[in-house]
Amino acid sequence: MFKLLARVGIDGFLLGLIVMVGLAWLLPDFGKSGGYLAMDAITGYGVALVFLLYGLTLPPERMKAGLVNWRLHLLVQISTFGLFPVLAWGAALAFGGKIDPDLMLGFFFLAALPSTISSSVAMTSIARGNVAGAIFNATLSSLLGVVLTPLWVNWYLSSSGASLDLGRVLLKIVLLVLLPIILGQVLRPWVRGWIEHNTKWLKSLDRIIILLIVFNSFSDSVAEGVWAGHGGGFVAQAVGGAAVLFAFVFILLRLTCRALGFNREDLIAGVFCGTKKSLATGVPMAKIMFGASPALGLIIAPTILYHLIQLVAAGIIARRWQDEA
Known part of the structure; x- marks a missing residue:
């Protein structure tokens, strides 16, 4: 059973996400901010720890291998930080009146996120694509997202008549994202051996923190009654929107x-890196940008759903391309 789930991209982390959402529905008083478990304090420090771990485990030398393939890099970054936000903005103009504003904000936040490193590289490797190019682009995307994601979200909110305290957000991103990454990179040469022997444990810690943030976010939403009145139609919009977004970008990038005449290896790397969005970056970033907003659970819902869809779909496609190689 678990081998079958893993084959289509569903692992313990995804199952954990489902469990956290379920627990938030059943026990919101335990997970909410200021609740019995003081989850807001735990997840607040956890955000910095996530990015410290990212800095510790990021090998800078792996970036150099894929540096020269500029056409691939340009395509992936334009897709990640250009195509996705434009599509989300177009959807907001076309369907904004029919979709909950917080859900629409969630879709735009998803669109503004960087690509994910681990699954982009893993899927590219499985399909026998340009792994060096995938590593470079996924890593570059994550670093660019530190600045571009809040700038895009601020633009969207401003154009919608809302506001984001951009100065406060950027300061928090510097303190909780940029500085921990830099500190991790500085410390990496001194603790490299320890990191290599504890990679699995560090990855598990990273995922546990993300699961706790999800639990806290959804608990706040449930406790404040944000989900009240949202029935099956709301869920269908969230799932359908995430699925359509992935399928459209995937097909467009492949074409x-x-x-552009990309060879097979570059096509695989371009498609997988250019369609992925990072839940590992998105959930902590949402916590920084939107704080303890009761709507945070709604805002990160599209990112969670997209994460599930991209892993399942990309897992199936990667193995099919592996068989065709």
């Missing part, structure tokens, strides 16, 4: 790579 674009072929039109």
Whole structure:
């Protein structure tokens, strides 16, 4: 059973996400901010720890291998920080009146996120694509997202008549994201051996923190009654929107790579890196940007759903391309 789930991209982390959402529905007083478990304090420090771990485990030398393939890099970054936000903005103009504003904000936040490193590289490797190019682009995307994601979200909110305290958000990102990454990179040469022997444990710690943030966010939403009145139609919008977004970008990128004459390896890396969005970055970033907003659970819902869809779909596609190689 677990081998079958793993084959289509569903692992313990995804099951953990489902469990955390379920617990938030059943026990919101335990997970909410200021609740019995003081989850807001735990997750607040946890955000900095997530990015410290990212800095510790990021090998800078792996970036150099894929540096020269500029056409691939340009395609992936334009897709990640250009195509996705434009599509989300177009959807907001077309369907904004029919979709809950917090859910629409969640879709735009998803669109503004960087690509994910681990699954982009893993899927590219499985399909026998350009792994060096995937490592470079996924890593570059994560670093660019530290600045571009809040700038895009601020633009969206401003154009919608809302506001984001951009100065406060950028200061928190510097303190909780940028400085921990830099500190991790500085410390990495001194603790490299220890990191390599504890990679699995560090990855598990990273995922546990993300699960706790999800628990806290959804608990706040449930406790404040944010989900009240949202029935099956709301869920269908969230799932359908995430699925359509992934499918559209995947098909468009594949056609674009072929039109540009990319070889098979670059096409695979371009498609997988250019369609992925990072839950590991998105959940902590949402915590920083939107604080303890009761709507945080709604805002991160599209990111969680997209994460599930991209892993399942990309897992199936990667193995099919592996068989065709």
